[in-house]
Amino acid sequence: FAYENILVEVRGPVGLIRLNRPKALNALSDGLVTDLEDALNRLEDDAAIGAIVVTGSERAFAAGADIKEMQSKTYMDAYLGDFITKKWGRLATCRKPTIAAVAGYALGGGCELAMMADILLAADTAKFGQPEITIGTIPGAGGTQRLTRAIGKAKAMELVLTGRMMDAAEAERAGLVARIVPAAELVEEAVRVAEKICGYSRPVTMMAKEAVGRAYEMTLTEGLLLERRLFHSTFALEDQKEGMGAFVEKRPPQFKGK
Ligand code: HXC
Secondary structure: OEOOOEEEEEEOOEEEEEEOOHHHOOOEOHHHHHHHHHHHHHHHHOOOOOEEEEEOOOOEEEOOEOHHHHOOOOHHHHHHOOOOHHHHHHHOOOOOOEEEEEOOEEEOHHHHHHHOOOEEEEEOOOEEEOHHHHHOOOOOOOOOOHHHHHHOHHHHHHHHHHOOEEEHHHHHHHOOOOEEEOHHHHHHHHHHHHHHHHOOOHHHHHHHHHHHHHOOOOOHHHHHHHHHHHHHHHOOOHHHHHHHHHHHOOOOOOOOOO
């Protein structure tokens, strides 16, 4: 788990990824997203890991795609290379629950990356925005789509068209973040949330996130059907028998992940 642009730690069942390019406010260079994709692949494949936390530094989660790297790209570079979501989209396709813990700037691609996680926790210092318009481009990794679904057209349109930043309180009111945490406790709290999730049945946590995630992809009727089928399928698990049995017997459940 040695990388140039990120730090990866395993804390019991939790994989903790810290974006680590402090000199560039964690700008998402090709090197960084290559490291991130590889770490996510490894944590997803590691049977001991039940949830993944992605965080940055106190100053920045990530200040966007790396502008110095991007500036000279041609249309063909961007199109043929499928710039840039091919690699960092890996966070959105994780099957294990993911948490983005955001302190400081989450701008452009940084905000888009955070929105790919299942749960977004913000430090009181967090600032979110899609400033692409100020550098002559538009969001390219979900900033016009996930942001609009998360906070609605009125605010998304204003943020995308003006490049204005939202502070943590506004982001929470708008529904972008699950919760605000004091900056000094952010990472520990994110790991605690991840550990709590890891205490439940692994396949059930995966089904729960899959079902909520599909709410953004399907009609209500199809989504309800998928939910019901997944719900039914939990009855095939030993963990469902254990969970309900433990409740009835007034004892803590011991989930086995099967
Ligand atoms: C490359 C960046 C960077 C970025 C900051 N840096 N953001 N380098 N790409 N996105 C570098 C600066 O050049 C500087 O390096 C160092 O980090 C510190 O930044 P400062 O600007 O000196 O810090 P500060 O004055 O505190 O301002 C912080 C900031 C500002 C407000 C976050 O850095 C900023 O506006 N950054 C750009 C934000 C942005 O436009 N992001 C969207 C990118 S487009 P040096 O070497 O000078 O010290 C995008 C498209 C996504 O994300 C599309 C997805 C497909």
